[in-house]
Amino acid sequence: MIAIRHRIGIDAPQSQVQQALATTAGVASWWTDDLVGDDTVGGKLQFYFGRPEPRLVVEVMDVSDDRVGWRCLEGPDEWVGTTITFELSEADGETVVIFTHDGWREAVPFLGHCSTKWAYFLLGMKAMFEGGRATPFPGDLKISSWG
Amino acid sequence: MIAIRHRIGIDAPQSQVQQALATTAGVASWWTDDLVGDDTVGGKLQFYFGRPEPRLVVEVMDVSDDRVGWRCLEGPDEWVGTTITFELSEADGETVVIFTHDGWREAVPFLGHCSTKWAYFLLGMKAMFEGGRATPFPGDLKISSWG
Numbered sequence: 001m002i003a004i005r006h007r008i009g010i011d012a013p014q015s016q017v018q019q020a021l022a023t024t025a026g027v028a029s030w031w032t033d034d035l036v037g038d039d040t041v042g043g044k045l046q047f048y049f050g051r052p053e054p055r056l057v058v059e060v061m062d063v064s065d066d067r068v069g070w071r072c073l074e075g076p077d078e079w080v081g082t083t084i085t086f087e088l089s090e091a092d093g094e095t096v097v098i099f100t101h102d103g104w105r106e107a108v109p110f111l112g113h114c115s116t117k118w119a120y121f122l123l124g125m126k127a128m129f130e131g132g133r134a135t136p137f138p139g140d141l142k143i144s145s146w147g
Numbered sequence: 148m149i150a151i152r153h154r155i156g157i158d159a160p161q162s163q164v165q166q167a168l169a170t171t172a173g174v175a176s177w178w179t180d181d182l183v184g185d186d187t188v189g190g191k192l193q194f195y196f197g198r199p200e201p202r203l204v205v206e207v208m209d210v211s212d213d214r215v216g217w218r219c220l221e222g223p224d225e226w227v228g229t230t231i232t233f234e235l236s237e238a239d240g241e242t243v244v245i246f247t248h249d250g251w252r253e254a255v256p257f258l259g260h261c262s263t264k265w266a267y268f269l270l271g272m273k274a275m276f277e278g279g280r281a282t283p284f285p286g287d288l289k290i291s292s293w294g
Contacts, residue, residue: 003254004152004262005151005254005258005259005262006259006262006263006266007256007257007259007260007262007263007290007291007293008263008290008291009290009291009292009293091292092291092292093292094291094292096291098256098259099259100259107150107152109154109245110154111152112152112153112154112245112246112247113154115151115152115153115154115262115266116153116154116155116266116269116270119153119262119263119266119267119270120266120270122263123263123266123267123288123290126290141270143154143155143156143270143273144154144155144156144241144243145156145238145239145240145241146154146156
């Protein structure tokens with residue numbers, strides 16, 4: 001499968017990082033400040049990137065201490081059916097997050113855009129835990145004319 | 148092939164961005180401030196990330212107005228034999244850079260680390276052209292205990 005992959009280490013307890021990935025309030029703090037839904041397994045999360053259209057709907061597949069996983073139900077054509085997972089572990093005195101956005105059908109330029117953008121948001125989340133600040137939508141850097 | 152992919156748009160002429168990718172002085176401005184070699188096709192570039200050991204040697208495969216390509220000859224085991232390409236184009240009033248680090252044999256965690264780190268350096272290059280500053284090694288953010 002064609003996938004976007006990232007890995008970061010965060011100077012914060014795994015339980016705190018897990019909350020930033022597993023809860024609507026947590027995800028709102030680093031990805032988009034406008035999301036609603038049920039963040040338990042089987043629930044659906046709706047992410048907005050500028051109202052009124054819902055831009056992305058995911059089903060929560062996994063929530064545990066060391067894993068959060070979503071499956072994309074609605075959104076950009078290229079995203080529908082893909083999975084987004086965050087694997088958590090503690091190593092070397094930090095919480096490691098391994099990020100995988102898997103199931104892309106083609107290695108289109110939009111994949112590259114999303115890959116760079118995921119890195120940007122993940123580094124923002126890291127900053128949030130380490131004395132800096134995250135930059136969720138709409139305050140995020142526009143990395144190209146695509147957003 | 149397993150690849151790292153990124154895409155950014157830069158508010159600068161393509162010719163200027165091309166110079167940042169195709170010349171030793173250019174690459175030093177955003178990736179590592181310590182590199183030497185011959186940046187013409189067939190030449191070899193040696194990148195250092197802390198002396199005395201050379202950490203990475205690439206052969207320059209392509210240099211044109213719209214493409215810069217390298218093949219990794221020496222470096223981390225996972226990198227040897229991989230190719231790194233930057234494709235340039237102008238669209239929507241910006242210079243688009245499509246980055247591909249291709250030929251990875253396995254989707255190991257180190258690939259995720261490198262993916263995030265490439266995004267970080269490419270966003271630094273973008274900032275450099277847009278009134279901010281790049282953050283080449285050794286002034287780069289350490290995104291985990293891995294560097």
